[in-house]
Amino acid sequence: MRQTIIEGPWIEQKHDLEKPRKKEMWAYGVGSFGIFSVNTLISSFLTFYYTDVVGIAGAIVGTLMLIARLFDGITDIGMGSIVDMTRSKHGKARPWLLWMSVPLGVSIVLLFSVPDLDHTGKIIYAYITYILFILLYTAASIPYKTLLGVMTQHQHSRSLSNIYSTIFTMIGTLIVMTFTQPLTASIGWTGLAGFYGLLSIIALYITFRFVKERVESSTSQQDKIPFSASFKAILRNKYWIIITLFCITFYTTICLVQGAGLYYAQWVIGDINKFPIIGLTLTAPMILGLFFIGPLVARFGKRNVAIIGSLVAIVGQIIKWADPSNLPVFLVGTALAGLGVMPTLGLLLAMVNDTVEYGEYKTGLRTEGLVNSAASFGMKFGTGLGLAVVGWLLGIGGYVGGAVEQPALAIEMIKAVNIQIPLALAVIQIILMLFFRIDKEYPAILAELQRRKNE
Structure with missing residues (x-):
């Protein structure tokens, strides 16, 4: 396999032809505003909307979040297989952005429009509209993530596209958290x-309109790969397994911090109106840091930059732990934690899609859709688990939505989901990344795939 690198100067030239232009990479990034700002809205405010506006008990909300997200994860895998089998004049991933954008926008409105029913009716409505939302969200988000894998095989261009998408993700997060x-x-x-x-409809259309699909399989595989064969293939992909476990822990962390943010501002800091300041402090360092991450990745690799970020996040969590109710101290820790989270947010989709080439190298099957959807299962499960833990711990603590005071145990639970649990999960993330060594292997893998294309 090493010989193919020496023998292949034409390979780098081919990669140059596959590199998208900057404006196309930015157009890909715009779509993340439509996809992930919505996720931030759900993660940060839906639990609060259900408990304090609609009046549903926290434990019931937690169970709803986990059940719906588990269902969401299963549909992710099915959607990935559908994307892999899609054949249209627009490609396999792009057309879904066009087809699903309007239904997704409508489902967001339904989600935050719980009618004045009895308690049981509200719960039923919440289940129906939330499940409808996650089905449509899956049908848009999986193709969007898959699109990164078929835009280009040029590793740095893929990383830059992921970084640009995260810039728009952070802009969306800043808007959602602040306003x-x-x-x-x-x-x-x-x-x-x-x-x-x-906004989501407009953003997804821009990505559909200006991004191209240009990557094909290195083998003569059939147009439609049986699901059983695809699923067996990803189970042989060790780096996909690692990154999926990483997705679970990372998105659990994100949803713990975001989902309990309003509760923390109200009951630990003592002023719910401070939440926009906390949101700004969390997201602003992410946005600024993203503009510097490209050179760091080019020098140190995605994995190492992600590890450094997790270490910075741990320091931030320790600072918050030192004096949880002191707003200035909490803001300093929050800023560091946000800066530490930024590298993973900016690189995670690129790392997931790097495992596509490793899987093709190992099995001969290129299944971008299933790889992204299966990794997305980890993201969705982590999201559901994080939101569920918020609801469950609020229930254990005796939290009552809309009450003037809360039990001391509820306050401690709010602190735990914002500080101690995310800290422990960051340690687990570092351990997982130590085994994710695809950066060093990727050039040789890609060279071998190019050799197979020309046999």
Whole structure:
């Protein structure tokens, strides 16, 4: 396999032809605003909306979040297989962005429009609309993630596209975290959801319109790969297994911090109106840091930059732990934690898609859709688990939505989901990344795949 690198100067030239232009990489990034800002809205505010606005008990909300997200993860795998079998004039991933954008926007509005029913009716409505949302979200997000794998095989271009997408993700997160609470006072939750739904539709259309699919398999595999063969193939992909486990821990962490943020501002800091400041402190360092991550990745590799980020996040969590109710101290720790999370947010999709080439190298099957959807299962499970833990621990602590005071145990639970549990999960993330060595192996893998294409 080493010989193929020496013998292949034409390979680098071919890679140059496959590199997308900057404007196309930025157009890919715009779509993440439509996909992931919505996820931030759900992670940060839906639990609070259900408990404190609609009046559903925290433990019931936690169970809803986990059940729905487990179902979501299963549909991810099915959607990945559908994407791999899709054949259209627009490609396999792009057309889904066009088809699903409007239904997704409508589902966001329905999600934050719980009618004035009895308690059971509200729960039923929440289950139906949340499951509808995650089905449509899956049908848009899996193709979007898959698109990164078929835009290019040039590793640095893929990393840059992921970074650009994360810049828009962070812009969306900044908008959601900073302006959602004030806007609901003037236009209400339904109006706010309509605003975000419209932005999502526009963003997804821009990605569909300006991004191309250009990567094909190195083998003569059939147009339609049986699901059983694809599933067996990803189970032989050790790096996919590692990155999926990493996705679970990482997205659990994100949803713990975001999902309990309003509760923390209200009951630990003592002023819910401080939440926009906390949100700004969390997201602003991420946005600034993303503009410097490209050179760091080129020098140190994605894995090592992600490990360094997790170490910075741990330091931030320790600072918050030192004096949890002190706002300035909490903001310093939050800024460091946000800066530490930034590398993984900026590189995770690229790392997932790097495992596509490793899987093709090992098995001869290129299944971008299933690889992304199966890894997305880890993201969705982590999201559901994080939101479920918030609801469950609030229930264990005796939290009562809308109450004037909360039990001391509920306050401690709010601290745990913001500080101690995310800290422990960051340690696990570092351990997993130590086994993710694909950066060093990738050039040789890609050279071998190019050799197979020319046999």
